[in-house]
Amino acid sequence: KIPRTVSKRLVSYYMCLEKLLDEGVEVISSEELARRLDLKASQIRKDLSYFGEFGRRGVGYKVEFLYNRIGEIIGVQKEWKIVLVGAGNIGRAIANYAAMRERGFKILAAFDNDPQKLGTEIAPGILVRDVRELEDFVRENNVEIGIVAVPAEAAQEVAERLEKGGIVGILNFAPVKLKTTVPVENVDITASLRVLTFEIVRRRG
Amino acid sequence: KIPRTVSKRLVSYYMCLEKLLDEGVEVISSEELARRLDLKASQIRKDLSYFGEFGRRGVGYKVEFLYNRIGEIIGVQKEWKIVLVGAGNIGRAIANYAAMRERGFKILAAFDNDPQKLGTEIAPGILVRDVRELEDFVRENNVEIGIVAVPAEAAQEVAERLEKGGIVGILNFAPVKLKTTVPVENVDITASLRVLTFEIVRRRG
Numbered sequence: 001k002i003p004r005t006v007s008k009r010l011v012s013y014y015m016c017l018e019k020l021l022d023e024g025v026e027v028i029s030s031e032e033l034a035r036r037l038d039l040k041a042s043q044i045r046k047d048l049s050y051f052g053e054f055g056r057r058g059v060g061y062k063v064e065f066l067y068n069r070i071g072e073i074i075g076v077q078k079e080w081k082i083v084l085v086g087a088g089n090i091g092r093a094i095a096n097y098a099a100m101r102e103r104g105f106k107i108l109a110a111f112d113n114d115p116q117k118l119g120t121e122i123a124p125g126i127l128v129r130d131v132r133e134l135e136d137f138v139r140e141n142n143v144e145i146g147i148v149a150v151p152a153e154a155a156q157e158v159a160e161r162l163e164k165g166g167i168v169g170i171l172n173f174a175p176v177k178l179k180t181t182v183p184v185e186n187v188d189i190t191a192s193l194r195v196l197t198f199e200i201v202r203r204r205g
Numbered sequence: 206k207i208p209r210t211v212s213k214r215l216v217s218y219y220m221c222l223e224k225l226l227d228e229g230v231e232v233i234s235s236e237e238l239a240r241r242l243d244l245k246a247s248q249i250r251k252d253l254s255y256f257g258e259f260g261r262r263g264v265g266y267k268v269e270f271l272y273n274r275i276g277e278i279i280g281v282q283k284e285w286k287i288v289l290v291g292a293g294n295i296g297r298a299i300a301n302y303a304a305m306r307e308r309g310f311k312i313l314a315a316f317d318n319d320p321q322k323l324g325t326e327i328a329p330g331i332l333v334r335d336v337r338e339l340e341d342f343v344r345e346n347n348v349e350i351g352i353v354a355v356p357a358e359a360a361q362e363v364a365e366r367l368e369k370g371g372i373v374g375i376l377n378f379a380p381v382k383l384k385t386t387v388p389v390e391n392v393d394i395t396a397s398l399r400v401l402t403f404e405i406v407r408r409r410g
């Protein structure tokens with residue numbers, strides 16, 4: 001089993017290589033990759049060695065080859081089917097975020113319990129449906145991921161409905177620890193702010 | 206210079222210890238801490254050794270002592286003064302997120318260039334002001350952090366105004382790489398989704 005910290009780093013390698021491809025860079029050394037990601041080159045070589053041989057020492061890695069190979073490892077398939085629960089501020093921001101669609105994350109529908117929101121589109125092609133239809137919708141459309149963007153007190157119940165429908169992963173914004181059998185990835189901007197403030201304090205020295 | 210990956214882990218130790226305090230746990234072993242964070246216990250011991258001695262082998266760490274000590278290291282001061290630029294979906298969600306205030310992140314004001322939003326409150330006590338006043342406001346109120354929640358094409362200019370006003374750190378939501386002299390922490394939910402989908406693929410085995 002690969003530790004979660006390795007998976008997070010692999011994702012950051014993948015996203016860094018994506019930008020390098022955009023910049024037209026064809027080969028990159030582990031030292032240069034390490035500099036861009038603020039890591040040690042030995043850490044990158046060690047992480048990649050989990051998955052086989054990628055580059056020859058002294059020559060560097062071929063960006064496109066490494067990008068495609070890591071893509072296979074981390075499961076960058078053509079498309080992931082997603083539902084959004086909670087059509088409020090977070091829900092609307094995610095539904096309208098162009099990068100989702102570009103990266104193969106397709107939101108099929110949004111769900112809410114506020115009668116005034118039902119039947120409206122929170123983004124082109126994304127209809128807000130009644131949360132009571134969530135379980136059936138997930139099952140009938142083989143939805144894989146649920147994004148939980150409801151208030152804390154409603155989040156656990158929403159997670160259970162998603163699981164009953166057959167969801168295989170949850171991205172959670174609500175400030176509660178969800179009890180589920182499927183993997184949950186939590187987003188918390190206060191953690192990002194803590195990393196930022198630590199960086200500020202460090203630079204003050 | 207401590208690598209950024211160590212700072213991210215330290216922040217996650219701090220947040221984990223915060224939850225342990227809430228649960229009334231007084232002592233915790235590095236093995237138990239490792240299990241909760243999906244890390245290796247040796248990694249935790251190595252990270253903490255950067256900063257001195259914390260616990261005796263076999264006895265574990267005192268949760269409150271470690272929490273306060275890490276808090277000092279990562280700069281958990283009483284309060285960080287923050288401004289929010291962009292009073293749209295993301296801006297409103299952040300302004301109304303109770304966890305910000307609870308953790309000492311105080312939003313003093315929001316800024317926008319949409320005349321219909323100026324003069325309104327996007328959350329209790331957070332007024333939307335004209336973005337042309339941003340630089341002066343930052344300087345006069347010794348604001349430390351700017352949160353950039355504007356469209357991609359406006360983000361670089363906003364970052365420059367923040368820097369001119371004297372900001373020391375930026376939390377960026379816009380999907381562009383900002384060129385600044387101050388540290389920038391980027392938030393990208395597609396990265397969180399990548400980590401989640403990798404976890405799903407791994408479990409499928």
Ligand SMILES: NC(=O)c1ccc[n+]([C@@H]2O[C@H](COP(=O)([O-])OP(=O)(O)OC[C@H]3O[C@@H](n4cnc5c(N)ncnc54)[C@H](O)[C@@H]3O)[C@@H](O)[C@H]2O)c1
Pocket residue numbers: 085086087088089090091111112113114117131149150151152154158172173174175187188189190297298299301302303
């Ligand atoms: N993790 C972070 O960094 C972060 C940042 C901001 C907000 N948040 C959290 O994200 C969540 C959403 O925030 P927001 O600003 O979008 O809130 P919001 O109030 O704007 O939106 C919440 C939506 O959920 C709907 N809802 C409530 N109960 C429901 C239920 N049982 N089933 C379906 N829909 C339901 C509401 O009608 C509303 O449309 C909150 O829990 C908030 O605390 C997290």
Ligand SMILES: NC(=O)c1ccc[n+]([C@@H]2O[C@H](COP(=O)([O-])OP(=O)(O)OC[C@H]3O[C@@H](n4cnc5c(N)ncnc54)[C@H](O)[C@@H]3O)[C@@H](O)[C@H]2O)c1
Pocket residue numbers: 092093094096097098290291292293294295296316317318319322336354355356357359363377378379380392393394395
């Ligand atoms: N990083 C992520 O995971 C993520 C997720 C969703 C959205 N986004 C991004 O976050 C940003 C905000 O998203 P949103 O859904 O809140 O968009 P939004 O359109 O709802 O809000 C943007 C706000 O910025 C204001 N604005 C535009 N130009 C400005 C300027 N020059 N100065 C001041 N204000 C200005 C607009 O008037 C609007 O109120 C966008 O760049 C979007 O792509 C990022």
